[in-house]
Amino acid sequence: MEAGDNMNITCVGSGTIGRSWALLFALRDHQVILYDISHEVLNNAINTIKIYLNTLYEERLIDIQSIDKVIRNIENTTDLKYATENAKYIQESVPENLSIKKNIFKKLDEFTSPETILASSTSGLFMSDIQSGLRHSERCIVVHPINPPHLIPLVEIVPGKKTSSETINKTYKFMLELGKIPILVKKEVPGFIFNRLAAALWREALSLLNNDVATVEDIDKEVTAGLGFRWAIMGPFLTYHFGGGEGGLEHLIDHFERAFSTWLKSMETWTTTPYSAAKKAIMQTKEIKIIKDKSRDDILKWRDKKLIQLLKLFYPQLITLKEKSQ
Numbered sequence: 001m002e003a004g005d006n007m008n009i010t011c012v013g014s015g016t017i018g019r020s021w022a023l024l025f026a027l028r029d030h031q032v033i034l035y036d037i038s039h040e041v042l043n044n045a046i047n048t049i050k051i052y053l054n055t056l057y058e059e060r061l062i063d064i065q066s067i068d069k070v071i072r073n074i075e076n077t078t079d080l081k082y083a084t085e086n087a088k089y090i091q092e093s094v095p096e097n098l099s100i101k102k103n104i105f106k107k108l109d110e111f112t113s114p115e116t117i118l119a120s121s122t123s124g125l126f127m128s129d130i131q132s133g134l135r136h137s138e139r140c141i142v143v144h145p146i147n148p149p150h151l152i153p154l155v156e157i158v159p160g161k162k163t164s165s166e167t168i169n170k171t172y173k174f175m176l177e178l179g180k181i182p183i184l185v186k187k188e189v190p191g192f193i194f195n196r197l198a199a200a201l202w203r204e205a206l207s208l209l210n211n212d213v214a215t216v217e218d219i220d221k222e223v224t225a226g227l228g229f230r231w232a233i234m235g236p237f238l239t240y241h242f243g244g245g246e247g248g249l250e251h252l253i254d255h256f257e258r259a260f261s262t263w264l265k266s267m268e269t270w271t272t273t274p275y276s277a278a279k280k281a282i283m284q285t286k287e288i289k290i291i292k293d294k295s296r297d298d299i300l301k302w303r304d305k306k307l308i309q310l311l312k313l314f315y316p317q318l319i320t321l322k323e324k325s326q
């Protein structure tokens with residue numbers, strides 16, 4: 001795997017995440033094989049990729065000829081051996097289940113040459129568990145994307161105990177070349193960093209809903225118009241550093257110590273989602289205006305257009321698709 005080369009890349013699993021990875025690789029001129037267990041799923045994946053490409057075209061990130069070129073860069077198959085035997089990099093995105101992933105990695109270990117990097121999209125499983133017992137476990141690594149990977153810059157790179165430093169360095173460099181913002185997670189913890197932060201907020205969102213403090217729509221608005229709006233520029237540490245005025249973070253921690261302590265003591269410590277909270281969340285989400293008014297495809301298109309606007313605003317250096325695909 002050399003810098004800047006066009007490579008044979010295989011995406012194993014063509015669901016929500018696999019199809020978006022396939023698009024990202026193909027946009028960067030790599031030859032992609034998309035694998036899944038049925039032709040029906042693969043056809044759905046290709047249709048979604050066409051919708052995504054159309055949005056990129058409407059947002060003037062690619063030209064009309066590039067749509068065909070990108071589609072031609074993506075072959076699809078239900079034959080795992082054929083899909084993987086010539087790949088230089090494989091991105092696995094099968095369901096979040098350790099035994100399914102172990103089983104797939106065992107086959108990938110057999111079918112591919114030892115230099116092929118085997119990356120997993122897992123949201124929080126340990127690579128140390130997935131890679132154990134493989135012949136060439138040193139080339140296995142977690143590359144956790146954020147949905148949809150073709151538009152969200154962050155990826156978490158999480159090595160397992162047996163992952164080599166060569167694999168870490170190559171993968172990190174490859175992600176930079178793809179236009180991603182990689183974070184190297186220093187220790188394996190369940191859910192890594194992104195999903196642990198998300199889970200803490202999700203539990204509190206469900207608790208506020210369960211206690212009738214606000215509706216689903218208003219809690220979502222607290223995040224999109226408040227917390228999330230600010231977080232797109234500054235993360236929690238920098239935000240609080242400025243929240244502390246002249247005295248910075250030191251002052252904020254000191255000043256809000258008692259308030260935070262009161263808030264934290266009043267919060268739920270659930271480790272599973274209560275039925276009442278889940279039911280309320282599901283019922284109210286179905287009633288959100290955009291869900292009632294628009295089709296799923298229209299909402300995804302709307303989401304992608306907004307994400308592209310944010311990319312243009314915050315990470316214009318990552319939007320190099322037009323030059324690349326011409």
Ligand code: NAD
Nearest residue numbers: 013014015016017018041093094095096121122123145147
């Ligand atoms: P998904 O259910 O949409 O897709 C999984 C795909 O794998 C399906 O197309 C399915 O047919 C296929 N599959 C099932 N069994 C298989 C097998 N034995 N071999 C090959 N393919 C098989 O799931 P997803 O949301 O795309 O998640 C895939 C992975 O990405 C999971 O590990 C998940 O945790 C991770 N991930 C998901 C998100 C997200 O927001 N959905 C975000 C980041 C990471």
